[in-house]
Amino acid sequence: MKTSNFSYLFWIRLSKTIDNTAPLYLRAKLGSRRKEISLNTRVPIDLWCNESFRALGRSPEAKHINQKIYEAIDKIEQILLEFERTNRFFSLENFKNEFTNEEAIEETMLGLFDYHDAKMEDVLAYGTLKNYKTTKKYFKDFLRLKKRSNIYVKELDYKMCIEFESYLRKQPGLNNNGLMKHMERLKKLMNFAHTLELIPSLPHESFR
Template identity: 30%
Template sequence: MKTQNTFSVSFFLKKDKEKNGVAPLYVRITVNGGHADLATKRKMPVGKWDQKSQSMSGKTAEDNLTRDEIRLLGIEISSAYEELRRDRGELTAEAVKAKVEGTEIAPYTLMFLIDYHNEELKQLLEEGTMKNYRTTKRYLTEFLITKWKKKDILLKHVDNLFITNFGLFLSNRKPDKGQRPCSNNSVMKHMERLKKMIGIALENKWIRENPFQHFKRKMITKDRNCLDTYELDRLRNLELRKIGVGTVRDMFLFACLTGLSPCDITRFNKDHITKDVNGEYWIEMYRQKTKRFTERKFNVLLLPEALEIISRYKRNPAALANGTVFPYYTNQILNRYPPI
């Protein structure tokens, strides 16, 4: 059932401010029972004003000009109301008054929230994480253009239906060249980022309700099988024709032997290697994803096989140029094997 809005405009003289038979003219804006008074910055003789017709008598050029100004102001107020109603803005008398006066506060939008988040947290989050947030923004922009025919919307219009439809859009979206379609868990990663940003809006009271409150879609837990000794031996002894694929194999084995994540392996360098009093070598470094939130390093003993893998790349030109133990490959290349 649609709500019927009420709106009216009424001009009147402020007779309590009358002086020498002249009083200031005001206009009362009424929306859904609430009202706000706006000064027209015009004064007129009380005797010339007819409240019933909301007009003034007189045939002078100044009288005609005043009547035109009153008529145009009434049109401007009505236009402001219609614009707020069309854009589904805040429909109150004060909002209409502010729009006419040009003192309205710009409403918070989805893109404003995303840009605010990215700007405020860019010093705390790693570039890889920021890249993911930029991707989420790009997908949201595509969704808005496709479904809403606009590039931005007010935050208060981001509701459960919006979020659900965004998830469906991601699931059905044609992937970019070289990428795979969004799986359920990929969709949920974008949802997690959007939910985090919505949390900022809630904390700052830019919105009143949490649109994720009734969102039901969840991550699908997958079983992750561990490689056994036989499988690792097969991987070690596998003959590979491409040098790059062999490098990825070595980096994977190194990860198995040390527990380092791919992003930590790609930045791993000789300065991260220490030697204890017993002559054993250790990795000592910060985790890439948490180094800005903790001052605690982790230490991993380098087993003989791990040291042997490191020795293979002492003279690798790409590694030397990058100042790391291994040549640098992006996560996408690591996942599909680098073309060499």
């Protein structure tokens, strides 16, 4: 887990101003990446301070807004402590899922295959999705030989990519072209994981 370059602040989105009020957002940042999460609260523009990131004054409305912010801060700290305690892979996507209580994306390889298929169902052709399922079957069998039922996405490194290629070369009826197609789909899957911020870098960048 890496949260040392994680930061956050609260702000109001002036582009969505209605009746002199703007929605309150949490902006979470990890390195150069960032995500914005609505706190489902509107703030009168004349109450907001851009320096303290809080509502000004002691009116009931200002107190309500600031209480919402303090509750968000408590929740953020609890989330960070939980990631630290469990040593889970930390990403903005996972942080947002925890903060909003949304169902987290599976962080395992087999879960990633399933999540990819579900998201690409209306994008990729049926035959292409079927090919991904075949690659998943080979990868599942490969893990079984390693006495693993599954692995975390972050566990797939360059060495394991080489081992999976070696495993495919031993499969009867699978020619070199078919082997490369499976490796290509694995590469695309890891690109997908990188886009989802499940991994900080791509294990196959040096793979040829």
